[in-house]
Amino acid sequence: MDEKDIRKYASLMKELELTGLEITDENRKVRLERAGSCVSVPETTRYVAEAAIAPKNDETMQDNSCVNVKSPIVGVFYAAPAENAEPFVRLGDKVERGATLCIVEAMKMMNEISAEESGVIDEIYVTNGQVVDYGTQLFRIRRDV
Numbered sequence: 001m002d003e004k005d006i007r008k009y010a011s012l013m014k015e016l017e018l019t020g021l022e023i024t025d026e027n028r029k030v031r032l033e034r035a036g037s038c039v040s041v042p043e044t045t046r047y048v049a050e051a052a053i054a055p056k057n058d059e060t061m062q063d064n065s066c067v068n069v070k071s072p073i074v075g076v077f078y079a080a081p082a083e084n085a086e087p088f089v090r091l092g093d094k095v096e097r098g099a100t101l102c103i104v105e106a107m108k109m110m111n112e113i114s115a116e117e118s119g120v121i122d123e124i125y126v127t128n129g130q131v132v133d134y135g136t137q138l139f140r141i142r143r144d145v
Contacts, residue, residue: 006030006032009021009023009030009032010032013032019033019131020032020033020131021033064143065142065143066119066122066140066141066142066143067116067117067119067140067141067143068137068139068140069101069113069115069116069137069138069139069140069141070135070136070137070138071104071113071132071133071134071135071136071138072104072111072113072134073104073106073111073134074106074131074132074133074134075104075105075106075107075111075131075132076104076105076106076129076130076131076132077102077103077104077126077127077128077129077130077131077132077138078102078103078104078105078110078128078129079102079124079127079128080128081103087128088100088101088102088103089101089102089121089124089139090121090124091121091122091123091124092120092121093120093121094118094119094120095115095118095119095120095121095141096115096118097115097116097117097118098114098115099114099115100112100113100114101113101114101115101121101138101139102138102139104132113138115141117141117143118143118144119141119142119143119144120141120142120144121139121140121141122139122140122141122142123139123140124138124139125137125138125139125140126138
């Protein structure tokens with residue numbers, strides 16, 4: 001794949017407002033990513049982009065009554081262990097330290113993200129299938145008092 005093809009795909013990504021595109025050409029695989037808002041694309045596409053949910057900018061994130069759970073890796077966020085299964089946690093659920101909150105898939109490896117402290121799920125910042133970066137805020141847990 002030459003620079004002309006890459007520029008063509010980058011232009012297409014911008015036109016369709018895509019944040020990621022993976023192209024397989026014979027023995028080569030190229031993944032293009034760009035910053036910006038996500039939009040839904042047809043399910044025939046390998047990666048479905050979903051609308052990103054920005055964390056709220058409120059006082060409770062700064063105090064000691066809440067714990068922020070961030071992604072330790074870049075990957076795809078999954079709220080449930082399987083496609084038709086119930087999510088690991090929902091808003092308002094009480095969780096214990098060590099409980100699985102979600103899965104982040106990276107390079108075909110399923111990485112369970114666990115609660116570091118007990119509390120109540122106060123906020124869920126990402127949606128199922130959303131691509132997350134290292135440090136992306138996933139959850140806010142309100143500590144038990």
